[in-house]
Amino acid sequence: EIVLTQSPATLSLSPGERATLSCRASQTISNFLAWYQQRPGQAPRLLISDASNRDTGIPARFSGRGSGTDFTLTISSLEPEDFAVYYCQQRSNWPLTFGGGTRVEMK
Amino acid sequence: QVQLEQSGAEVKRPGASVRVSCKASGYTFTTYGISWVRQAPGQGLEWVGFIATHNGNTHFAESVQGRVTLTTDTSTSTAYMELRSLRSDDTAVYYCSRYRVASDYWGQGTLVTVSS
Numbered sequence: 001e002i003v004l005t006q007s008p009a010t011l012s013l014s015p016g017e018r019a020t021l022s023c024r025a026s027q028t029i030s031n032f033l034a035w036y037q038q039r040p041g042q043a044p045r046l047l048i049s050d051a052s053n054r055d056t057g058i059p060a061r062f063s064g065r066g067s068g069t070d071f072t073l074t075i076s077s078l079e080p081e082d083f084a085v086y087y088c089q090q091r092s093n094w095p096l097t098f099g100g101g102t103r104v105e106m107k
Numbered sequence: 108q109v110q111l112e113q114s115g116a117e118v119k120r121p122g123a124s125v126r127v128s129c130k131a132s133g134y135t136f137t138t139y140g141i142s143w144v145r146q147a148p149g150q151g152l153e154w155v156g157f158i159a160t161h162n163g164n165t166h167f168a169e170s171v172q173g174r175v176t177l178t179t180d181t182s183t184s185t186a187y188m189e190l191r192s193l194r195s196d197d198t199a200v201y202y203c204s205r206y207r208v209a210s211d212y213w214g215q216g217t218l219v220t221v222s223s
Binding site: 094 | 153154202
């Protein structure tokens with residue numbers, strides 16, 4: 001199965017700062033990668049599909065890029081509601097797999 | 108509006124089975140698959156399985172292969188996940204989600220607790 005490695009595990013930043021999250025795949029997955037946000041006690045929320053397509057209603061401060069094995073989620077200027085855990089997921093091969101997550105915490 | 112409504116929390120003994128339901132509304136059920144994801148307490152997301160609602164084809168994670176069955180009832184737009192031979196490490200919140208290229212709508216989650 002394809003292993004997704006997210007880094008860093010934790011990102012400590014202040015509101016207004018830029019967040020850069022990484023997801024690396026163990027083999028090439030083209031652009032078949034999604035990003036999700038999960039706040040405490042809530043279900044995950046789709047942010048981006050196919051590496052760079054923002055889902056409906058997702059603010060423009062969230063952007064994704066990458067292809068092959070290396071992917072990045074960028075939050076251009078952190079809002080208080082953005083402090084959460086972020087997961088990547090690949091759909092290139094079955095089984096689908098998630099990365100271990102990156103926690104974005106307030107410094 | 109799209110909604111996925113899951114059944115309530117369950118407490119089961121080791122070795123027992125559990126069935127979780129997921130009732131979809133607000134869209135044509137057979138135009139999207141259903142993906143199941145679980146999250147153990149304090150842990151990350153783990154993909155469990157997928158069912159194509161238009162033909163019943165399924166795919167599963169290796170961790171549950173042979174113990175899980177995914178089904179749908181298209182007449183009620185409801186998906187079901189049955190997990191058998193429960194172990195303590197199956198304790199988790201189980202989510203269903205609408206899936207095409209990604210999971211764009213999620214249920215509220217169902218806590219399954221396996222304890223003797």
